[in-house]
Structures are given as structure tokens and as C-alpha cells.
Amino acid sequence: MTRRELDAAGITDPTLRAAYAHCRRLNARHGRTYFLATRLLPVARRPAVHALYGFARWADDIVDDLGTTATIEQRAAALHRLEADLTAGLRSGTSGRPVVRAVAHTAARYGIDHRHFTDFMASMRADLHVTGYASYADLEAYMHGSAAVIGLQMLPVLGTVAPQEEAAPHAAALGIAFQLTNFLRDVGEDLDRGRVYLPEDLLAAHGVDRALLRWSRDTGRTDRRIPAALRAAAGLAHAAYRTAEPGLRMLQPASRPCIETARTLYRDILRVIDAQGYAVLHRRAVVPRRRRAAVALAGAGRVAAFRLLARRPEPLPVTRPKESSR
Structure with missing residues (x-):
């Protein structure tokens, strides 16, 4: 399947093919829901999505999983090296690091604004020292770089039937909805990593603070105030999904089944959380495999219907690369 995707995308250089293949493995290993939805995209567009995911995953792993003994200073140094390599790679269109090589090629091919990568790295740096957010406005500033820009990076790859600037706010909202989920x-x-992403004022409105969350996590017990606060947090995610909704119709038809499937599966996570009484401090909410397969099958049906209706293959949305304004 990797060879088929790379051939369809016209990626022939052996080193570049290996870089994209590496990103695909990262996506398959760590982004189960995302990877499942990506398989519904036209074959030629999948490598770009794998590259974008692979880079985001790599940066996130530096922040969270760079060995159990890594200090903040060591993580910061690794993140700095990655950002320097990214800056050079975006400028030259290539890199000695496989993930950066693939994402630089994708950015050049689809004309992805370099500012989105700059903003993403700023949020990754914040994770090294910011452990909480006083308000939703504060959290939104973080999520712009960590989630909204992912939607904006994806937009040129997915293609639109409306002007990209019209679709952009909805793509950003969907990225935020996924991250809130x-x-x-x-x-x-x-919480085990020392962070609470839920806004402190939202928690406080229900009588919840970090200490109460820590107590519940450590003891396995709950307090009626916690589910109430978490239900309110779920409301933020649902609102972001509603904001994102009009953007689906702005995507090229060939890309819609992928995004519709991802949206459905992520919203299903919220439904599972609700059904389990917001017990997320004690167990991970997982969408049942049978449900995931059913949603994916429905998406595949929409892909098949589109292909039957299409009179000719849809062109790959490629734009000229543009330089960042920063």
C-alpha cells in the first residue's frame, strides 16, 4: 500500500520515498483514528497527510516521551534542534532528517504557509513549562498553534470548492474540536505529566481544582463535582464541532468521506465518555472496534459512490509554494 500511495503521488526519489514511508508508519502506530480516516482519501493525497501527522507526532513525542529521565532542558534542546532543522528544511525543500524531509516536500508541493509550522512549534515549546490555563481564552491561544494550524495545514491537501480563506475558520475549528476531545x-x-488543559475557571465554576482531580486519580474514587465539570468541558468540544460543520461542504467531494469519518469517530469518543459517566480519570474511553469498522465502512461506501459518479479523476490540488511572511 505504501508503494501504491507514493507512486500515485509521483514521489520517485528513493530517499524521499523512505522518508514518507517512515511518516506513514508513525501515523499507523500512533494515530489509529486519524490513520483509519486517512485511508479514505484519494491515494495520491495520503503521503502528504502522513508527513504532516508524522512531524506533529515527532515534536509531541519530544515534549512528552523523550525518555523518562530527560530534563526540561534536554527536551528544550531537542525541540530547538528540530525547529532549526524544520526552518532550514522549509527554506531549502529538503532535509537530512526523514520526517523533516517529507514535511518540507509536502509544504513546498502544496504551498502550505510556513507560519503554521512556526505557530505549531511555539505551542510545543509552551508545553515544556506551561502546566495549566486560567481561562478558555488562554487555552485557545495555545490550541491555535497545537491544533487549529493542523487543520489549516491540511486544507491545501484536501482541496476546496470554496475559496480557502472561507473554509479556513472551519478547518481550524475542527482541529480544535479534535484536540478538546x-x-x-x-x-x-x-495530569500524570503535571498538566491540566481544561480551563481553571471552568473547573472552578463546578468546585473542581487540580487537587481534587489529583485525589480522584490517585484514589480511584470520584466526586459528583468532577463529572459536572467534565460535562461542561465536553460542551466546549461540541461547540467547536458545530463551528466546523459548514466547512465539510467546502471541501472537494473526494476528501469529504475522510473528514466526515474522522469527525464521527472523534465525536464518538465524547459519546463513550458520556456513557461511562465521565470516568476519564480512571479509564481511557475507547470507541468499540465494531463501531469503528462500521463508520469506516460507511465512509468507504461514500468514496465508492463518489467514484461512480465522477466522470473523470479529480485533479490533485497542487499550488505553487509561497514564502512565509515571517
Whole structure:
């Protein structure tokens, strides 16, 4: 399948093919929901999505998983090296690092604004020292770089039937909706890393603070105030999904089944959390495999229907690279 994708995308250089293949493995290993949805994209567009995911995953792993003994200074140094390599790679269109090589090629091919990568790295640096957010406005500033820009990076790859600037706010909102869903699902794991992404004022409105969350996580017990606060946090995610909704119709038809499938599967995570009584401090919410397969099958049906209706193959949305304004 990797060879088929790379051939369809016209990627022939052996080193570049190996770089994209590496990114695909990262996506398959770590982004199960994302990877499943990506398989519904036209074959030629998948390598670019793997590259974007692979780079984001690599940076995130530096922040969170760079060995159990790595200090903040060591993580910061590794992140700095990655950012320097990225800056050079975006400028030259290539890199000695496989993941950077693939993402630099993708950025050049699709004309992805370099500012999106700059903003992403700024949020990754914040994770090294910021452990909480006083308000949703504060969290939104972080999520612009960590989630909204992912949607904006994806937009040129997916293609649109409306002007990109019209679709952009909805793409950004979907990235935020996905991340808010992850924050809610992973609240216990994030707490173990010393972080609470849920806004402090939202928690406080329900009588919840970090100490109460820590007590619940450590003891396996709960307090009625915690589910109430987490339900309110889920409301933020649902609102972001509603904001993103109009953007689906702005995507090229060939890309819609992928994004619709991803949206459905991520919203299903919220449904599982709700069904489990917001017990995310004690167990991870997982969408059942049978449900995931059913959603993917429905997406595949939409792909097949589109191909039957299409009179000719849809062109790959390629734009000229543009330089960052920064």
C-alpha cells in the first residue's frame, strides 16, 4: 500500500520515498483514528497527510516521551534542534532528517504557509513549562498553534470548492474540536505529566481544582463535582464541532468521506465518555472496534459512490509554494 500511495503521488526519489514511508508508519502506530480516516482519501493525497501527522507526532513525542529521565532542558534542546532543522528544511525543500524531509516536500508541493509550522512549534515549546490555563481564552491561544494550524495545514491537501480563506475558520475549528476531545479523554494521563488543559475557571465554576482531580486519580474514587465539570468541558468540544460543520461542504467531494469519518469517530469518543459517566480519570474511553469498522465502512461506501459518479479523476490540488511572511 505504501508503494501504491507514493507512486500515485509521483514521489520517485528513493530517499524521499523512505522518508514518507517512515511518516506513514508513525501515523499507523500512533494515530489509529486519524490513520483509519486517512485511508479514505484519494491515494495520491495520503503521503502528504502522513508527513504532516508524522512531524506533529515527532515534536509531541519530544515534549512528552523523550525518555523518562530527560530534563526540561534536554527536551528544550531537542525541540530547538528540530525547529532549526524544520526552518532550514522549509527554506531549502529538503532535509537530512526523514520526517523533516517529507514535511518540507509536502509544504513546498502544496504551498502550505510556513507560519503554521512556526505557530505549531511555539505551542510545543509552551508545553515544556506551561502546566495549566486560567481561562478558555488562554487555552485557545495555545490550541491555535497545537491544533487549529493542523487543520489549516491540511486544507491545501484536501482541496476546496470554496475559496480557502472561507473554509479556513472551519478547518481550524475542527482541529480544535479534535484536540478538546483528546484533552477530555486524556485528562488523567495529562495530569500524570503535571498538566491540566481544561480551563481553571471552568473547573472552578463546578468546585473542581487540580487537587481534587489529583485525589480522584490517585484514589480511584470520584466526586459528583468532577463529572459536572467534565460535562461542561465536553460542551466546549461540541461547540467547536458545530463551528466546523459548514466547512465539510467546502471541501472537494473526494476528501469529504475522510473528514466526515474522522469527525464521527472523534465525536464518538465524547459519546463513550458520556456513557461511562465521565470516568476519564480512571479509564481511557475507547470507541468499540465494531463501531469503528462500521463508520469506516460507511465512509468507504461514500468514496465508492463518489467514484461512480465522477466522470473523470479529480485533479490533485497542487499550488505553487509561497514564502512565509515571517
